[in-house]
Amino acid sequence: MKTLKVDLGQRSYPIFIGSDLIDRPELFEACSKASSIYIVTNTTVAPLYAERLSKTLASFGKSVRTIALPDGESFKDWKNLQTIFDELLKHGADRQTVLIALGGGVIGDMTGFAAASFMRGIRFIQVPTTLLSQVDSSVGGKTGINHPLGKNMIGAFHQPIAVIADLSTLKTLPPRELSAGLAEVIKHGAIADATFLNWIEANTSALLACDIEAMSHAVLRSCEIKSAVVSADEREGGVRATLNFGHTFGHAIEAGMGYGEWLHGEAVGCGMVMGAKLSCLLKKITQADADRLTRIIHSMHLPTTAPKFGAERYIELMQVDKKAEGGQIRYVLLEQIGKAYIATAPHEAVVETLLATGAA
Amino acid sequence: MKTLKVDLGQRSYPIFIGSDLIDRPELFEACSKASSIYIVTNTTVAPLYAERLSKTLASFGKSVRTIALPDGESFKDWKNLQTIFDELLKHGADRQTVLIALGGGVIGDMTGFAAASFMRGIRFIQVPTTLLSQVDSSVGGKTGINHPLGKNMIGAFHQPIAVIADLSTLKTLPPRELSAGLAEVIKHGAIADATFLNWIEANTSALLACDIEAMSHAVLRSCEIKSAVVSADEREGGVRATLNFGHTFGHAIEAGMGYGEWLHGEAVGCGMVMGAKLSCLLKKITQADADRLTRIIHSMHLPTTAPKFGAERYIELMQVDKKAEGGQIRYVLLEQIGKAYIATAPHEAVVETLLATGAA
Structure with missing residues (x-):
């Protein structure tokens, strides 16, 4: 496994790169201080990795829930962002909740924006499962959704607390x-x-x-x-x-x-x-x-x-x-x-x- | 007029308190560097002050538009926030656009959140016209909207670049x-x-x-x-x-x-x-x-x-x-x-x- 530190002062975070990383609870260490954990993913990625990741996170003894959104750029909109907020509030998420973005750039951007704006900001971890998101969108803190009149028009800068780039997940990538x-x-x-x-x-x-x-x-x-x-x-x-x-x-x-x-x-x-x-x-x-x-x-x-x-x-x-x-x-x-x-x-x-x- | 500086390092801003301040272009100085200006207000406040404020802002020689939302806490929701984004994008607003929140706390919170998330953050000025917003919500950078399951659940910390508390506007307050x-x-x-x-x-x-x-x-x-x-x-x-x-x-x-x-x-x-x-x-x-x-x-x-x-x-x-x-x-x-x-x-x-x- 390779580790890289993104240096942003108080908002610095590590990027872990390697195989089968979603099985390693120590990389999700920040979850030990969470009140609850929500994996946000899509219906394509969920059957492949959500259960494995849930099992890894279960070791922290917190409530772990999965929110699976429809898959695709066209769903990167307010409606699906709202679904995340609805689920979080329905199940009593609070400021100590940690979100985990499990998926590609769309999931990362939406989960990041949800984390940026839920109760004015909670923590989140990126688990990018596409090459695009591993080399690009999961790094840098840009989050957001599309507007009918333009891409990424609504969003925030919100840094993850860790990025876990599991190269094994690329094997299932079309x-x-x-x-x-x-x-x-x-x-x-x-x-x-x-x-x-x-x-x-x-x-x-x-x-x-x-x-x-x-x-x-x-x-x-x-x-x-x-x-x-x-x-x-x-x-x-x-x-x-x-x-x-x-x-x-x-x-x-x-x-x-x-x-x-x-x-x-x-x-x-x-x-x-x-x-x-x-x-x-x-x-x-x-x-x-x-x-x-x-x-x-x-x-x-x-x-x-x-x-x-x-x-x-x-x-x-x-x-x-x-x-x-x-x-x-x-x-x-x-x-x-x-x-x-x-x-x-x-x-x-x-x-x-x-x-x-x-x-x- | 009294002036108070809110000390937040790079995000510091002045609060001006006095009578008939909305007629003084020098207090809106930051607008001289704006690409366009949007006054966000509600249908109650608009007929009272929007035209006067527009006239003041016209001196900067930029496009000045007014967006009037329905009045009340129950309208502090995604739908009306979306109306702001729609108007901004329809008329070509960009990262150098400045928003002006003209109204009470609802308008201030929504305009602030719109400014926080439009293109991941643009500048805004608070012109609170209610006592509540003058003494409270316009100061501190809390912005947001309500969710059916809780007040202010979705939002951001985003500081205004100035707060202009015009005490004369309180005369029309119920x-x-x-x-x-x-x-x-x-x-x-x-x-x-x-x-x-x-x-x-x-x-x-x-x-x-x-x-x-x-x-x-x-x-x-x-x-x-x-x-x-x-x-x-x-x-x-x-x-x-x-x-x-x-x-x-x-x-x-x-x-x-x-x-x-x-x-x-x-x-x-x-x-x-x-x-x-x-x-x-x-x-x-x-x-x-x-x-x-x-x-x-x-x-x-x-x-x-x-x-x-x-x-x-x-x-x-x-x-x-x-x-x-x-x-x-x-x-x-x-x-x-x-x-x-x-x-x-x-x-x-x-x-x-x-x-x-x-x-x-």
């Missing part, structure tokens, strides 16, 4: 979701570590085969990169926004298709192709760099051609995205492979990017 | 609401400042007549007491909970009657009578002290007899209250007039208190 997770792994290389990107390129097959050794390195290095960025900028005043490489275009794809059609990681994969193209048009990286990144994304079975909504619609969709400040759309761009920056971009370059990537 | 606000003024004396309680006792008529000089002192001293407590304990780990004097019983009254039947301040007034009685039964204050406090509460036209729900129902209602930790109900009690403490209480003493105050 290949499409594994690839979606690899999109964020690639992203971490692209924005912050050229050497890591080389390693990813050389280990494509091992990663796609979910080899535990390779996966362990990919998750650890991703968490290291992400947590270093988050520690430097917890509330996204500056550098943290570089983690959104591929996301401005990606969110537009997700919103335009209707949430749930493309997986988040798929949209980010394609969004990175678009971000690389725009960086290239702005003469920051070479066409060869952009092509190479596109090839790596493609090799992980991720889409590299954007859905054709037309330029006007894309720009409209990106304008509502929360990275837009005062109407100006700000893009995460590559200065070189392994280094990102944030800037606005000329309208013509954006349109050319959209045309070049199939979007318009 | 007498019943003025009295409800005076309950919290009395509370501040009871828990923290015996001299202030003497002053309140001597100025009952001036306060009930809404005399500006007297009111100015009452609001300032209340804000001073509350903000000192909040500065010492922002997230209610300890001393802040003493501000809940009268609230454990009071919330039970509100929940039992159905929110909106009794005003919050009325329930707190009666709750303080009950808290004083319990403190007396526990031999902390004398019967004369408890009687005197009851007399002061009564002189402000507040109820001093509790609705008769029966002991069992009261205890059940208090158990769901968020001050209950792990099933234990903790009461704010008086050690002496001007000094509060927090403790559990023997069942018999609680039942005797309920019997003595008409509750059972």
Whole structure:
């Protein structure tokens, strides 16, 4: 097992990475001080792991309940958040209750936001069971739900007290979701570590085969990169926004298709192709760099051609995205492979990017 | 005009207290850096002050919109919070948007929670127009909405960037609401400042007549007491909970009657009578002290007899209250007039208190 500490002063927490971690009560130590424990999960993950995790948690001698929500991005809404609150209040949860998010990013975001706002804030632990959530959403404290007019529009910054990334759970992950997770792994290389990107390129097959050794390195290095960025900028005043490489275009794809059609990681994969193209048009990286990144994304079975909504619609969709400040759309761009920056971009370059990537 | 600074490090903010403050753009200075401004108010307050405030804010040259919600505690729910989010997203609000809460505690709590969770946190200014919100809810950063199973169950700690307490707005306040606000003024004396309680006792008529000089002192001293407590304990780990004097019983009254039947301040007034009685039964204050406090509460036209729900129902209602930790109900009690403490209480003493105050 590997352990990484996310350094956020009083809100610091450990990330544990390894196999069969959900069977180890000592990793859930904080539950010994809980008044009650609620596992929040979905109907896909519950039959696979909820009982095993419940058994582990039973050792603390507290009431352990499971709340299983429907599975999917389209259920990341107020209605399902409300279900969590209803269950908590019905069974007498209080400020000393600990929530456990068992599932992917949707469960992590919703459970985190429930923990952030239940009685104005209770503790929670992330047990991410998808690669995407292990390398991305479970680290950093962003929580929230979607609004019909935009993704993650309602939420909070609320740090977990621990993240337990059990690599064994990736074995039950559909290949499409594994690839979606690899999109964020690639992203971490692209924005912050050229050497890591080389390693990813050389280990494509091992990663796609979910080899535990390779996966362990990919998750650890991703968490290291992400947590270093988050520690430097917890509330996204500056550098943290570089983690959104591929996301401005990606969110537009997700919103335009209707949430749930493309997986988040798929949209980010394609969004990175678009971000690389725009960086290239702005003469920051070479066409060869952009092509190479596109090839790596493609090799992980991720889409590299954007859905054709037309330029006007894309720009409209990106304008509502929360990275837009005062109407100006700000893009995460590559200065070189392994280094990102944030800037606005000329309208013509954006349109050319959209045309070049199939979007318009 | 009097100015008080609430000292919370990076989250410090000023409270301005005086007459006709909503006409002074310099107090809303932070809006000069806003991308857009939304006044969130209710249908009772809007016709009285929204246009005047809009005019003041227009001087910043930004888009100013008004969102008017239905008036009352029963509307402090997800549905109306959603209305705020809908309006913000429909009109392109972003992270640089500033919300202005123009109204009483319900508007302040909802607008504050909307600001806390819109795009994971934007800035807001409190313009409390009721005495209750001027002396209590606008200070301290508690925000939230009610859940059918409990008051303020969903929320966040989110500090405003300024509080502008315009005493002129109290002139349009119904007498019943003025009295409800005076309950919290009395509370501040009871828990923290015996001299202030003497002053309140001597100025009952001036306060009930809404005399500006007297009111100015009452609001300032209340804000001073509350903000000192909040500065010492922002997230209610300890001393802040003493501000809940009268609230454990009071919330039970509100929940039992159905929110909106009794005003919050009325329930707190009666709750303080009950808290004083319990403190007396526990031999902390004398019967004369408890009687005197009851007399002061009564002189402000507040109820001093509790609705008769029966002991069992009261205890059940208090158990769901968020001050209950792990099933234990903790009461704010008086050690002496001007000094509060927090403790559990023997069942018999609680039942005797309920019997003595008409509750059972």
